[in-house]
Amino acid sequence: MRTLLTTLLLAASLVAPAFAQLAPPASAPTVPAAPKKAEPNEADLQTHNHYVNKAGQDVHSPAKSVDGKVPAGASAKCRDGSYSFSKSRRGTCSRHGGVAAWL
Template identity: 50%
Template sequence: MRPPPAPAPLVAPPPASNPDPVCGPDSYINSRGNCVRRPVEAPSAPAGATAKCNDGTYSFSQSRRGTCSGHGGVASWL
């Protein structure tokens, strides 16, 4: 008898190839239904950034849950 197959690893879905028609190409709709700017690379924290991710990008997340999940986690909260 064979053991059951191992579950597939959780992987974030690839970015949408088409920009969100409501939010625009540099934003997404969060779990609360709000348009939120996508993480960006910048030499310092841009206006409105809420966290710096471990990969050096800045997040504009409106909640802590899931912030920087595709960017190695949160390095620091702003």
């Protein structure tokens, strides 16, 4: 019995360092969150409509910019010249001729 116990303790002392090398370090680096896109400035847009997407988020409807520049928070330019602020790619610019370019 004593020999069996000694053998088990010896085996455990040989295996434990190998498992310690597999464990992640105590202070593993974290992945930074993606930066949040800016919200559009209503003064830069010709229309001011909003809709609620499938995720329940309030999103500015596609709109043309007053000065023709890309407005803050735009995710795509639609084929009709308006800018989309969609939070997902699915359905973006669907009522505006489709996506001309992703921003």
